Amino acid sequence: MSQGPKVNWWILGGGMAVLLGFVALMLYGFTQDPRELEYDVLVGKRAPALSLTDMDGNEVSLEDLRGKPVVVNFWSTWCIPCRQEHPLLQRYPAAYPEVTFLGVIYQDTAPKVKRFLERDPVPYPTLMDPGGRVSIDYGVTGVPETYFIDRDGQITHKQVGPLTEDVLVAQLERISQ
Numbered sequence: 001m002s003q004g005p006k007v008n009w010w011i012l013g014g015g016m017a018v019l020l021g022f023v024a025l026m027l028y029g030f031t032q033d034p035r036e037l038e039y040d041v042l043v044g045k046r047a048p049a050l051s052l053t054d055m056d057g058n059e060v061s062l063e064d065l066r067g068k069p070v071v072v073n074f075w076s077t078w079c080i081p082c083r084q085e086h087p088l089l090q091r092y093p094a095a096y097p098e099v100t101f102l103g104v105i106y107q108d109t110a111p112k113v114k115r116f117l118e119r120d121p122v123p124y125p126t127l128m129d130p131g132g133r134v135s136i137d138y139g140v141t142g143v144p145e146t147y148f149i150d151r152d153g154q155i156t157h158k159q160v161g162p163l164t165e166d167v168l169v170a171q172l173e174r175i176s177q
Helices: 009-030 080-095 110-119 130-138 165-175
Strands: 051-054 059-061 070-075 100-105 126-128 145-149 155-160
Touching: 070 080, 070 130, 070 165, 080 100, 080 165, 110 126, 145 165, 155 165
Parallel strands: 070 100, 100 126
Antiparallel strands: 051 059, 051 126, 070 145, 145 155
């Protein structure tokens, strides 16, 4: 009479423990709402340094804008929500001349940006972020994302996703006081 294969209970038990741990972790993940992730860790803190070149080769630095309220909008030509908020960002700089608007290009190329801006210009500097260093410093997870910075250089609000007119006006009022 032959005996079947021996069962190594230690290996089987260890494998089951790993599997159960993985299943528990997956189940826990399903209980979390991704919209509740903390996207605004920089709100209330000093804005990270920003020194980039605009489409005409001029350097623009956030440090040079100290004492002025600033709106920094990260966007791309390939981003549909960015295109949806674009008309707001074309209109509102004239209504709030005391606020400096800056557009920062996220994972896009200068030729595409130039073509886009020739068709649909904005009345403020558009800055290239080669290597995405500034985007990383600001914690950009996707575009569009917009940061509102007060006169003291503190981030007062971070908008993830496209701006609405209500949000834009409320935040412009807040930082322009």
